[in-house]
Amino acid sequence: MGRSPCCSKDEGLNRGAWTADEDKRLTDYIKVHGEGKWRNIPKRAGLKRCGKSCRLRWLNYLRPDIKRGNITSDEEDLIIRLHRLLGNRWSLIAGRLPGRTDNEIKNYWNSTLAKREQGEKKPSLSTTEKINPMATSSIMQDETQNLVLVGDSTLHHMEQPSGTSEAAKSGQSSEYESSDVSSPASMSREEPNLEPLMVDCTVGELDLVEILDASDFRLNESGNTSQVMNTVDNEGMSKNENVGGTSYGQAHNWWSEGLEMDNWVSDLAEMTSGLGPFASILYGTEDWIP
DNA sequence: AAGAGTAGCAACCGCAGCCAG
DNA sequence: GCTGGCTGCGGTTGCTACTCT
Numbered sequence: 001m002g003r004s005p006c007c008s009k010d011e012g013l014n015r016g017a018w019t020a021d022e023d024k025r026l027t028d029y030i031k032v033h034g035e036g037k038w039r040n041i042p043k044r045a046g047l048k049r050c051g052k053s054c055r056l057r058w059l060n061y062l063r064p065d066i067k068r069g070n071i072t073s074d075e076e077d078l079i080i081r082l083h084r085l086l087g088n089r090w091s092l093i094a095g096r097l098p099g100r101t102d103n104e105i106k107n108y109w110n111s112t113l114a115k116r117e118q119g120e121k122k123p124s125l126s127t128t129e130k131i132n133p134m135a136t137s138s139i140m141q142d143e144t145q146n147l148v149l150v151g152d153s154t155l156h157h158m159e160q161p162s163g164t165s166e167a168a169k170s171g172q173s174s175e176y177e178s179s180d181v182s183s184p185a186s187m188s189r190e191e192p193n194l195e196p197l198m199v200d201c202t203v204g205e206l207d208l209v210e211i212l213d214a215s216d217f218r219l220n221e222s223g224n225t226s227q228v229m230n231t232v233d234n235e236g237m238s239k240n241e242n243v244g245g246t247s248y249g250q251a252h253n254w255w256s257e258g259l260e261m262d263n264w265v266s267d268l269a270e271m272t273s274g275l276g277p278f279a280s281i282l283y284g285t286e287d288w289i290p
Numbered sequence: 291a292a293g294a295g296t297a298g299c300a301a302c303c304g305c306a307g308c309c310a311g
Numbered sequence: 312g313c314t315g316g317c318t319g320c321g322g323t324t325g326c327t328a329c330t331c332t
Contacts, residue, residue: 017300017326039317055318056301091320103300106321111298 014048018057022047026054027062060103067099071108079105080113 014022029045035058038051047054060066071079075097082093090102090109097105 015302037317052303052318053301059319060300088321102320107299110322 012048013042013050013053015053018049018061022049023057023062026058030058030062056103060101065099066101071100075100076108076113079109083109083113 025045025047026041029041033044038055041047041051041054042049045054049057078096079093082096086092088106090106094100094102094105
């Protein structure tokens with residue numbers, strides 16, 4: 001196709017670090033005229049920069065809602081979990097961290113967390129593992145393209161913090177529950193329960209992000225959002241059990257609304273009866289409680 | 291004190307998706 | 312349906328500050 005570049009290199013445009021004056025011009029212009037039309041901004045703001053550069057500077061540095069300062073341990077923890085879930089989808093991860101930019105998170109990951117993760121010997125994750133990093137379970141697609149989480153069902157159990165989940169109090173998540181699941185030791189016990197968990201949504205690709213972002217997410221054939229546990233009975237016959245629950249639809253809502261992290265975390269706790277697998281991925285099974 | 295090595299971060303680059311014409 | 316401009320995203324580069332020898 002060959003599209004003309006955003007800005008050619010020989011137009012006498014400034015490159016490299018931005019000066020305070022350039023920052024001020026850009027900030028003043030956007031305060032008055034708002035974001036958007038990046039291509040026109042340099043000319044109108046009197047900047048010798050390309051529009052792309054202006055956009056980047058604004059989004060990553062000048063925006064007033066940007067949070068400055070070190071990444072907190074809470075944020076770091078969330079980044080790690082989200083990265084395990086999403087991979088290098090920095091903008092999505094940043095969307096869960098108010099005030100942080102994708103560039104900042106990417107840099108933080110590359111300079112700090114990636115090395116640490118490597119040091120902890122985690123082998124590079126396959127696509128499959130990325131969306132289900134839980135040690136003793138795996139994820140696969142069945143012949144009908146359904147997404148199937150296979151493995152220790154206790155991994156999907158979410159131990160409820162006292163007083164955080166009405167759903168838990170009502171026993172909605174009992175299907176996920178088993179004894180001795182809250183301690184790390186239970187994660188590596190000798191005989192994993194291989195009950196598979198089936199999520200009855202049809203997907204073309206194994207990509208949780210797409211599932212979470214899908215507008216028609218998680219409707220079963222009856223039009224309800226419900227959760228189906230695919231189990232194997234004593235005779236080895238596969239069967240689907242509707243285990244009720246919220247909440248993939250709700251999960252999607254939370255996801256798409258981009259709530260502030262604190263609310264998001266605490267409200268995730270509220271709906272873990274239906275969100276077991278996802279919450280497990282996001283928050284682990286031992287230390288997810290905010 | 292000085293040079294080399296490293297880490298952190300800002301900015302750049304190229305590609306892909308979206309959408310208006 | 313096609314084309315091309317705009318925007319957003321992720322990977323990469325390069326500069327600066329800091330640490331080590």
